Amino acid sequence: MTEAPIGNVANLVAGACEKVPAHPALVDASAGRSLTWQQLDTVVDRYANVLVKAGLTAGDRVALAVPNTLAACVALFAVLRAGGVVVPVGVDAAPREVERLLEHSGASLALGVPGTAALTPPDLDPSTVVPGERFTAIGGGEDLAFLCYTSGTAGVPRGVMLSHRALLANVDQCAALRPAPVTATDRVLLVVPLSHAYGLSGLWQVAAAGATGVLLDKFGVDSTLDACQTNRVTAVVGVPAMYQAFVAAGADRLGEALSTVRLATSGAAPLDPRTLALFRQETGLPVYEGYGLTETGPVLTSTLVGGAAKAGSVGKPIPGVEIRLVDSDGRPLDSETDPDETIAHDFIADGSETGLIAARGANLFSGYWPDGAHGPDPDGWFRTGDVGYFDEEGDLRLVDRANDLIIVNGFNVYPHEVERAVMELDEVAEAAAVGIPDDRTGERVKVVVVLRTGATLTEDQLRDHCAQRLARFKVPTTIEFTAALPHSVTGKLRRSTLRGSVAP
Secondary structure: OOOOOOOOOOHHHHHHHHHOOOOEEEEEOOOOEEEEHHHHHHHHHHHHHHHHHOOOOOOOEEEEEOOOOHHHHHHHHHHHHOOOEEEEEOOOOOHHHHHHHHHHHOOOEEEOOOOOOEOOOOOOOOOOOOOOOOOOOOOOOOOEEEEEEOOOOOOOOOEEEEEHHHHHHHHHHHHOOOOOOOOOOOEEEEOOOOOOHHHHHHHHHHHHHOOEEEEOOOOOHHHHHHHHHHOOOOEEEEOHHHHHHHHHOOHHHHHHHOOOOOEEEEOOOOOOHHHHHHHHHHHOOOEEEEEEOHHHOOEEEEOOOOOOOOOOOOEEEOOOEEEEEEOOOOOEOOOOOOHHHOOOOOEOOOOOEOEEEEEEEOOOOOOEOOOOEOOOOOOOOEEEEEEEEEOOOOOEEEEEEHHHOEEEOOEEEOHHHHHHHHOOOOOEEEEEEEEEEEOOOEEEEEEEEEEOOOOOOOHHHHHHHHHOOOOHHHOOOEEEEOOOOOEOOOOOEOHHHHOOOOOO
């Protein structure tokens, strides 16, 4: 075999094939089949040829429905190897969302997605040999690899332009962490949706290390724990909702199923301290949290950098990433600015000033589709839209999205602060705070609450509890109880849907 070319994400597969051809690459736990790295490289080559024969040219957008299956992974790598741009579509996306995505992206081909010319699914039989099917990767570097549409939690979804350069940079940045999130001997649980940048990052890290990815197309507590036990999973890439479900399974079940796990990580949304503590109590494992966005390829920070899982912290910047806090004009908070022109700052812990989080690194996106607007500034900095502060140890702590800030009579109320107070009640399983219009104060605080099974709690009890812990203007004036809160596929809360009435 010849040396795999560099610069294209699909060459991660070729590189693993060079190093560990017979090592299991991907195990489809739902379907009960697997491929080695050599077999995966072979079927990716074959499907890249199919795509080119179907009319794919470099730069064409290909919409792919991306369940966590072998076929979907082959299609992802093949589109990239053939020079195409993957437009991932969630398997549960609504028809209207799909229609807008197809129109906005200009996708010319699709697999598993209605609305454009349908592609033949990949042939996963590695024994089928077609003469001359070897395929040299087309494109790389600054060429677009993915056009990922944001979840729309803050408004209309936008197409995030991610280059091969950005994705491969983040792979290298994560690999430089110690302990490494993925090593060559790891068997990594891949149940976070591959239609999301966070799920994809786990796949890239598995390929870069030549490890084994254990694919599961749908999360369920029993099926996921069974997959972990059967496949002797050693690393879990998770989201808060997974760990909340895990701790409910009990120590005996977790100890049996996760006995081989060495590392558990969480991202996409904040992990509440109670779940972090319970998971450690029941398994002996800390959960290392990270922070990032689709626009940042995606990982920016991790508590792995400091070596300790800290409740409420998302850690320090990973190698090759810079983080700073800025005002609403993008100026660092330690520079001289006109107080009237900056965002309103709170002092949350030990005098640490809050500000907008800005990031810089080779992992950043190339702007929003189609013209690259609103990407990193000329100095390489990108304002994430999140508000945070650094604690006394220099770890980043998230406060909220800037556009989720509630302003009551000119005073800042961060939803997370209200939610944290409400979550202290044992009866509460989940809570979300939002601002709603008020003629007198501009906005007032509304909280939507999910109670634990069998628990009872009145509005007055909840309000009295908050009044003992929060300033008067932060105490919820409107309280609603509901059976469940709306989340994205990775567990991120969709606050925009909560400002009206919710279903009981």
